[in-house]
Amino acid sequence: MKRVTILGSTGSIGTQALDVISSHPDQFTVVGLSANSSVSQLEEQCRIFTPQYACMMDETAAKELRTALADTDIQVLAGMDGLCTLAALEQNDILLNSVVGMVGLQPTLTAIAAGTTIALANKETLVAGGKLVTDLAKKMGVDILPVDSEHSAIFQCLQDKHSARRLKKVVLTASGGPFFGYSRDMLAQVTVKDALKHPNWDMGAKITIDSATLMNKGLELIEASWLFDKTPDEIDIVVHRESIIHSLVQFDDNSMLAQLGVPDMRIPIQYALTYPDRWPSPVKELSLADCGSLTFARPDIETFTCLGICIEAARRGGLAPCTVSGANEEAVALFLQGKIGFLQIGELARAAMHTLPQKDVYSLEDVLAQDQEARAFVRAAVGA
Ligand SMILES: NC(=O)C1=CN([C@@H]2O[C@H](COP(=O)(O)OP(=O)(O)OC[C@H]3O[C@@H](n4cnc5c(N)ncnc54)[C@H](OP(=O)(O)O)[C@@H]3O)[C@@H](O)[C@H]2O)C=CC1
Ligand SMILES: CC(=O)[C@@H](O)[C@H](O)COP(=O)(O)O
Numbered sequence: 001m002k003r004v005t006i007l008g009s010t011g012s013i014g015t016q017a018l019d020v021i022s023s024h025p026d027q028f029t030v031v032g033l034s035a036n037s038s039v040s041q042l043e044e045q046c047r048i049f050t051p052q053y054a055c056m057m058d059e060t061a062a063k064e065l066r067t068a069l070a071d072t073d074i075q076v077l078a079g080m081d082g083l084c085t086l087a088a089l090e091q092n093d094i095l096l097n098s099v100v101g102m103v104g105l106q107p108t109l110t111a112i113a114a115g116t117t118i119a120l121a122n123k124e125t126l127v128a129g130g131k132l133v134t135d136l137a138k139k140m141g142v143d144i145l146p147v148d149s150e151h152s153a154i155f156q157c158l159q160d161k162h163s164a165r166r167l168k169k170v171v172l173t174a175s176g177g178p179f180f181g182y183s184r185d186m187l188a189q190v191t192v193k194d195a196l197k198h199p200n201w202d203m204g205a206k207i208t209i210d211s212a213t214l215m216n217k218g219l220e221l222i223e224a225s226w227l228f229d230k231t232p233d234e235i236d237i238v239v240h241r242e243s244i245i246h247s248l249v250q251f252d253d254n255s256m257l258a259q260l261g262v263p264d265m266r267i268p269i270q271y272a273l274t275y276p277d278r279w280p281s282p283v284k285e286l287s288l289a290d291c292g293s294l295t296f297a298r299p300d301i302e303t304f305t306c307l308g309i310c311i312e313a314a315r316r317g318g319l320a321p322c323t324v325s326g327a328n329e330e331a332v333a334l335f336l337q338g339k340i341g342f343l344q345i346g347e348l349a350r351a352a353m354h355t356l357p358q359k360d361v362y363s364l365e366d367v368l369a370q371d372q373e374a375r376a377f378v379r380a381a382v383g384a
């Protein structure tokens with residue numbers, strides 16, 4: 001029986017993880033669940049999965065959940081302290097971190113410090129604080145199991161340890177998002193509703209906007225650089241509209257391996273939860289004959305500037321990726337509120353990286369402070 005805590009259980013990844021767990025009721029038990037403010041959804045999950053602990057990030061929501069679950073033994077915690085308590089529980093065999101945004105960093109570090117294996121969906125954690133996370137994981141001998149589909153694909157391609165020593169490059173596939181082929185003039189006109197229509201994946205709002213700007217692929221390049229110890233020049237991006245090949249690796253002899261499957265996050269989620277084993281899956285089989293053809297193209301980095309911004313941030317290192325990620329989080333929130341246009345997201349992220357002072361070597365406090373600076377920079381730039 002594997003004991004799992006899920007941070008962000010009410011989101012896209014969290015609910016799919018609970019679906020995976022429901023498919024294997026005899027093999028998993030849920031220790032803790034968390035959400036930001038979705039009280040009734042978390043209450044429902046608690047009644048089905050009966051964890052020992054629940055946590056609401058929002059304090060008022062935590063009070064409401066405590067009242068709602070008063071007839072149960074479930075202990076309801078609140079805020080960042082509550083998230084970190086869940087992350088540090090000694091009952092956890094594995095922590096799935098599927099909260100969205102920089103808020104995931106402290107729970108990730110807390111779980112690693114407690115020696116707990118992490119299934120990591122929260123990519124902002126590695127973008128903002130990659131060195132802190134990977135250094136601590138090495139020191140503690142803790143596995144970080146990637147959940148992001150591209151990184152899970154690469155991880156799956158590296159299971160032959162002899163070949164893994166000869167990894168030359170990783171190749172991230174990108175769907176190209178809903179605006180593939182658009183010009184800058186066309187991008188200037190797109191609406192929030194247009195940007196929320198991902199061609200292949202059903203995901204939370206923030207990552208869906210990131211996919212539309214190609215910021216997601218840039219964040220994934222930085223995430224991959226930490227997970228697989230590669231420089232930005234050793235990471236290629238190829239547009240693959242069908243999202244069937246989830247990513248590839250290239251070895252020293254130029255042989256390449258790829259991982260394929262239907263675009264359904266329950267495959268990488270389950271692989272992280274069952275690693276190194278592979279269990280039967282509720283996900284349907286991939287039929288290559290039904291796919292017909294698979295296509296590949298170079299990303300248009302001139303039009304989709306966010307990808308280039310992340311490559312520059314990765315090359316600069318230090319706090320530059322944290323600055324870009326924090327500025328992007330704030331800009332995406334403003335875009336979703338209708339306060340800025342689509343193209344301003346990249347402009348603000350670039351301006352934050354070029355304007356704010358950076359540090360090459362950083363502590364957790366530096367990362368948290370830089371993230372706040374980047375957000376404040378964006379708000380001030382647009383008068384929000
Ligand atoms: N969705 C996907 O297919 C993929 C997602 N990822 C990554 O996984 C992470 C989660 O994405 P996704 O599931 O789409 O996101 P969602 O927005 O669907 O879900 C986010 C979850 O985090 C909770 N949450 C939101 N804000 C906070 C906060 N401030 N503090 C604590 N908890 C919070 C939400 O609670 P509430 O419901 O109360 O708001 C919800 O449970 C992201 O980092 C994303 O980039 C990576 C690959 C694929
Ligand atoms: C499912 C997943 O991992 C997402 O990060 C997905 O990759 C988004 O697709 P694109 O960023 O390639 O559009």
Ligand SMILES: [Mn+2]
Nearest residue numbers: 148149150220
């Ligand atoms: Mn991805």
